[in-house]
Amino acid sequence: MNREQILALAPDTASISAAKSLGNPKVWGVLGYSGRAVWGECKGSGANPYQARIDLSGNAFKCSCPSRKFPCKHGLALFLLYAEEPQHFTQTDAEPPWVAEWLASRGQRAEAKKAPAAAKPVDPKAQAKRQQQRDGEMAQGLAELGLWLEDIVRIGFAELPAKPLRYWDEWAARMVDAKMPGLAGRIRKLSAVLLQKSDNLHLFAQEIARLHLLVKAYPQRHQLPAGLCADINQVLGLAMREDEVLQAPAVNDEWLVLATRFSEENALVTREVWLLGTTSGQFAKLLHFAHASQRQTLQTLWLTGNRLLGNAHFYPSATPLRAVLGDYQNSPQQAGIGPAPQHSAFWQDYSQLKIRNPWLGAYPVLAPPAIPIYQEPFLYLQLPDGTAIPVDTRGTAPWPLLAMSGGQTVSVFGEWDGERLQALGVWYGQTYANLTARAVT
Amino acid sequence: MKIWQDLVKHAIVGTQRHSQLPVLAPPDLQSRQHHWQDLSTEQQLLNALALVESYKAVGKIWAVASPAPLSAAVPETAAYCSAHISQCLHRYLHEENHALVKEALGLLSQRQQLLPPELLAAFLTWSESQRPNAAQLRAVIGNRGLWLCGLNPAWQKLPGNLATTVETTDTWLEAIGSARFALFAEALTADRHQALSQLAAQWPVNNAKDRQAFLDVLAGQPTADMLPFLQTITEDRSQGVRERTTRLLAQLQDPELTRLVQDNLLAVLEIHKPLLGHEQLRVNLPDALAEIWKKRGLQEKLEYLPVLTGSAKIGNKAGWLYQWLSLSNPLTLAEQLGLSLATLVDAALRSDFSAALLSGFDFGAALHSCAEFVPLRMPLLNTREQGFWLQHFAPSYPPACIEPVAIAYFQQLDAGQALGFIYNFTAQQDTLSEPFAEAVIDVLLAAAKATPPVFYGYERKSLAQLAFKLPLANYDHLSRRLQQDDNPQFFDLLTHFSQRQALHQEFAHE
Numbered sequence: 001m002n003r004e005q006i007l008a009l010a011p012d013t014a015s016i017s018a019a020k021s022l023g024n025p026k027v028w029g030v031l032g033y034s035g036r037a038v039w040g041e042c043k044g045s046g047a048n049p050y051q052a053r054i055d056l057s058g059n060a061f062k063c064s065c066p067s068r069k070f071p072c073k074h075g076l077a078l079f080l081l082y083a084e085e086p087q088h089f090t091q092t093d094a095e096p097p098w099v100a101e102w103l104a105s106r107g108q109r110a111e112a113k114k115a116p117a118a119a120k121p122v123d124p125k126a127q128a129k130r131q132q133q134r135d136g137e138m139a140q141g142l143a144e145l146g147l148w149l150e151d152i153v154r155i156g157f158a159e160l161p162a163k164p165l166r167y168w169d170e171w172a173a174r175m176v177d178a179k180m181p182g183l184a185g186r187i188r189k190l191s192a193v194l195l196q197k198s199d200n201l202h203l204f205a206q207e208i209a210r211l212h213l214l215v216k217a218y219p220q221r222h223q224l225p226a227g228l229c230a231d232i233n234q235v236l237g238l239a240m241r242e243d244e245v246l247q248a249p250a251v252n253d254e255w256l257v258l259a260t261r262f263s264e265e266n267a268l269v270t271r272e273v274w275l276l277g278t279t280s281g282q283f284a285k286l287l288h289f290a291h292a293s294q295r296q297t298l299q300t301l302w303l304t305g306n307r308l309l310g311n312a313h314f315y316p317s318a319t320p321l322r323a324v325l326g327d328y329q330n331s332p333q334q335a336g337i338g339p340a341p342q343h344s345a346f347w348q349d350y351s352q353l354k355i356r357n358p359w360l361g362a363y364p365v366l367a368p369p370a371i372p373i374y375q376e377p378f379l380y381l382q383l384p385d386g387t388a389i390p391v392d393t394r395g396t397a398p399w400p401l402l403a404m405s406g407g408q409t410v411s412v413f414g415e416w417d418g419e420r421l422q423a424l425g426v427w428y429g430q431t432y433a434n435l436t437a438r439a440v441t
Numbered sequence: 442m443k444i445w446q447d448l449v450k451h452a453i454v455g456t457q458r459h460s461q462l463p464v465l466a467p468p469d470l471q472s473r474q475h476h477w478q479d480l481s482t483e484q485q486l487l488n489a490l491a492l493v494e495s496y497k498a499v500g501k502i503w504a505v506a507s508p509a510p511l512s513a514a515v516p517e518t519a520a521y522c523s524a525h526i527s528q529c530l531h532r533y534l535h536e537e538n539h540a541l542v543k544e545a546l547g548l549l550s551q552r553q554q555l556l557p558p559e560l561l562a563a564f565l566t567w568s569e570s571q572r573p574n575a576a577q578l579r580a581v582i583g584n585r586g587l588w589l590c591g592l593n594p595a596w597q598k599l600p601g602n603l604a605t606t607v608e609t610t611d612t613w614l615e616a617i618g619s620a621r622f623a624l625f626a627e628a629l630t631a632d633r634h635q636a637l638s639q640l641a642a643q644w645p646v647n648n649a650k651d652r653q654a655f656l657d658v659l660a661g662q663p664t665a666d667m668l669p670f671l672q673t674i675t676e677d678r679s680q681g682v683r684e685r686t687t688r689l690l691a692q693l694q695d696p697e698l699t700r701l702v703q704d705n706l707l708a709v710l711e712i713h714k715p716l717l718g719h720e721q722l723r724v725n726l727p728d729a730l731a732e733i734w735k736k737r738g739l740q741e742k743l744e745y746l747p748v749l750t751g752s753a754k755i756g757n758k759a760g761w762l763y764q765w766l767s768l769s770n771p772l773t774l775a776e777q778l779g780l781s782l783a784t785l786v787d788a789a790l791r792s793d794f795s796a797a798l799l800s801g802f803d804f805g806a807a808l809h810s811c812a813e814f815v816p817l818r819m820p821l822l823n824t825r826e827q828g829f830w831l832q833h834f835a836p837s838y839p840p841a842c843i844e845p846v847a848i849a850y851f852q853q854l855d856a857g858q859a860l861g862f863i864y865n866f867t868a869q870q871d872t873l874s875e876p877f878a879e880a881v882i883d884v885l886l887a888a889a890k891a892t893p894p895v896f897y898g899y900e901r902k903s904l905a906q907l908a909f910k911l912p913l914a915n916y917d918h919l920s921r922r923l924q925q926d927d928n929p930q931f932f933d934l935l936t937h938f939s940q941r942q943a944l945h946q947e948f949a950h951e
Contacts, residue, residue: 003528007535016536021901024932150483153490156455205449209494212487355499373511374592386507399562402592406558406585407513418498433559 006079008303009059011069015076022077025088032090033082039099040078052078053099055106059303062102070298134179138236139219141178146215149208157201161194182237186211210359227318228357235359240315245324250311253277254331255284257306258364258413259424261436267292273302274364274413274424275312275323281341283364284312284323304425304434307331318356321363337425337432340366340411347389350416362415362422370412372405374398381412381421392420400435404428442497444470448490456482465489470496514588522554526947530556533940534563539571540909541940546577548948555583565589565596572620576627614639621651626658633666641670649679656685663692671695676736683738691768692808701733702768703777709762712778712788720780722788722798726758739764746800759797766801770809786817803830807837815846824853828862836869844873848880856888857895864903873910881907882922889928901933908937916942 010016022042025031029049030041037056041049044065052063052074061075071079082089095103148171152160168191172184186207193204214235221229233240255275263270273286290298310328314320347365354360367389370381379398380388391398391414404410404426411427425434447463460482465474470492477485522530526549533541549556556564561582568575582590590596613624613636628636640655647655652674659667671690677683690698711723730741743760745752755763766774775785789798799821806814815838822830827850835843847866851859863881867873873881885904888895911919920938923931 003532007532013535013537020536020936021932023936024929026927027929027932149487150481153452153483153486154456156458157449157453159455201453202449205452205490206494208452208487209490213491213495216488216491351499354495358495358498371511371513373508375508376592376594378508380505380508382507382510388505388508390505397562397566399565399589399593400559403561403585403589404558406588407511428558431559 003080003083006076006083009071009079010076011071015069015071015073018073019076019080022073023080025081025085028078028081028088030096031078031081031088032092032096033086034091034093034095037095037099037103038078038082038089039096040074040081042074042077050074051098053102054079054082055103060106137178138180141175141180141183142215142218144174144178145183145211149212149215152208157204160204165191180236180238182235183211183214185237186235213358225318227316227320230316231318231357231359234315234317242324245313245315246326248313248316250313250326251277251280251282251284251323252311253280253282254333255308255310255312255325255328256337257302257304257308258337259304259434259436260302261424264292269298271298271302275308276341277312278307278341283321284314285321285364286325287322305336305432307333319353319360319363337427339430340413340427340432347416347421350418354418362417364424365414365416365421367412367414367416367421369409371407371409372398372401372412374402390420392422396423396435400433401426404433442493445493445497448486448493451486452490456486462486462489465493515584517555517583517585519553519555519583521557522549523947523951524557526554526951527557527560529944529947531560531563534560534567538937538940539574540906541937541944542567543574543577544909544941545944546574546581548944550577550580552948552951554581556581556586558585561586561589565593569595572623614643622654622658625655626661629658629662633664637667637670641673644674649677649682652677652679652682653685656682656689660685660689660692663689665693668693668695672697680738680740683736684740685738687737687739688768688808698737698768702765703773706765706769706774707777709765710774710778712780719791720784720788722785722792724762724792724794724798726762730757730761734761734764746796747804753796755797759794762794763797763801766798767804767808769801769805770811771802771806772809772811772813774805782813783817786814786821790821803834807834810838812838812842815842819846819850824850831862832865835866840870840874840877844877848877851884852880856884856891859884860888860895860900863907864900867907867910870910872912875912875915878911878915878919881911882919885931886922886926889926889930901930904930905933905937908934908941911938913942913945 007016010019022028028040028042030039032039035056037053039051039053041051044050048064050063050065052061052065052072054061054075061071061079063072063074065072065074067073094100168187172187175181175183175187190204190207193200193207196203214232217224217232218236221232224232230240254277256278258274258276259272260274261272263272269290269292271286271288271290273288275284275286276282277284286302288298307330308325308328309331311326312323313326315322315324347367350360350363350365353363367381368383370383370389372391373380373382373388377393379391379393379401381391382388391401391412401410401412401423405428408428412421412423413425413427414421414423416422423435425432425436444463444466451459451462462482462485465471473492474485474489477488480488521527526545530542530545533545564578565582565586568578579586613621613628616624625636625640628639644652644655659671667689671686671693672695674686675683675690677686687698691702709725709727711725713721713723715721730739735741740760742757743755743764746755746760746763771785772782775782778785780788786799786802789795789802792798799818802814803818805811806818818830819827831843831847831850835847847862851862851866854862863884867881916938920935920942923935923938
């Protein structure tokens, strides 16, 4: 890890400044490292020094300071010091107890995650009864949703913007009661679509059409391919546990981290990590969630250009994308992205994926080599045949991509949702740049 | 697809108002529609929407019609900075280390190197909130940066030292608010002749406040080529504008005004040499302020005299004297009176008009950077007044003249007071001489040992800023001195100082 990569882990710029002030080895009473971890004791304002430690296998941090930031300034400073001035650290195989205990507890938690769920005693009768009850509630909820959709097209979309937010919230709550939180989210998004200004009723109609398709598909789900059935469950919001996913067959590859993005909504922090299998050309997306007050649970850090050798277990789907990493280790190959791959999903493949999964949302694709063109407020990727792909600039400013192209052809990696490309990374010249990197202001 | 548009229109209106559904096309879809004829109209419409939505999604030609082509950026003629320098720059920006960013941009500019494309957007965004530093940035963004600025309206009027083109020298004419004066200053640096011509043409349409602000910009870069313009505005309708114009003309030694001031002062000041004792300065003030001075913007009833520790009530006639003296170089005046400057100051001190005389000398000496006046003035002031004098007038004198005086001043203070003075004083200096830096470090080391402590934590930023003033030529020695105590208060200062040193070394090694 170099300084830039470490600083990229900082939760905010204040943490960076604070960490810099702890960059002097004399602030640290103890500095040590083993094959597994780095640790240090930092003199603070209290009687006892703060104990900061880093698990090198997953770039995970822990510190005894009371900061809610993660990683805290002590963790960052320790990592910076280790990366830049390792001569101040004492190497030893015997970690101090406060480091060894932490490493052991991390190991236990990782093992517990891998342990099969079947190990827990299950009452099959009770389970079947719960499932039956749940199926009943869901079937009833979907029947209500079907009637509601009929009501909407009867009165007409034109009447809907006048409905209060309460109207949508009540329907969303009904879906939650019917054990289908995924549908609740979609209904809330419907109200948001209506509040948007441009072309919103076409988007609204698309969403209504997809909901109707779901209402019709659900009763016949057992006749559908298993992957599509899983996609229906995913739309409904029936989450699979990670340990169940880890039972699925693994795809072994060298996984290259192409982009990482953090977002926060209603105090829920979401981290998205896009991986590319360098041999298979397959994309995988890791999703991690944490409450805003518990960001530290998102301990493992993913840096663009890192290469991981190991197994990815995909959530079942007709268009597998979301995955969990099983056993993996850092690749001996030097970190870096290399040239744009030629064997991954291209932008034109999206329609084939859509045939397999009608509820498919955004999917990672490679756009063909194209020239970014900006016509305020729209950004396009102009293809050699003269046509162009619209690029979404709502979440990401167009300037970095334009600066890197300089009006020349570049290859863009991003998520395509059928309407716009959300650019996540770009190959220009011999270089790759992650476009989701934290903005610098 | 037209059928999708028709179905959406139908759904917008609602089936209760429009029950006849359109026939689906193409025929494949139409055949499916026949299966639903027994269903309710709402069910049929929902089925049709779902079918057509899937149909168009899987068969859609995604690309839109071609937008207007965009010309590519002109290839660069200068080289990009190295990958390592680029990483450093990114880090400084990420760490919001604005002073180091500014220094790094200056070094890039000196070496005629450019920012790489991946940093352009971040640095241009940074410049929006760092307008004073935008000029340096403009020099290192290259053709690609200019091309990018052309695409973003927020960056199109970025001021900079490439302002030699008509486009950039003209930007101040269109700007509003304080940016107008900043851009004018840039234009003045780039092309004085054109900027002054434009100012002359624009002058009458500006209000008095703006005219004063433009004169303040000119006062920051005074040169003799401004004289023709200034001479045309001596009869401005605003007293404030006339006063500033007169001061600027005096600073530039406009022959007419200089002669007028000298003649007037020689008429009102008379040296009497008694047989015994010191020379006496007699002041014979007229009964009324001549119209010519009112036209020059001098105030007839100046109620308060600006003294070092605030202001003091003053009589009308003493106010005139003060204003005349503040336009004059005291050294020249002494020569014309046939005295040494020391004798003139000594006589002024013993005059009944001593407050007006000495204040006038203070401002007059500062206006003309009269270095000889400084060692004569300091002993006349108490410690507190010396501090105020240095804070106020030091920027008007060259560092070589003022630094020894400042060192002598803060060495007589206790560590806490000396620190406060140093923070304020150094903030006005670009870089410190080696003797001054040594003296500053003496104070810092003394402050670190002071009891009770004089560091409270809140001055860490001020301490850190000192790192950008210390001379790098003596880096090893200065940093060793600062490290000798292992004082945590100096960590930021040392970090910034070492980063500066590393930055300069990086550039030196390339």
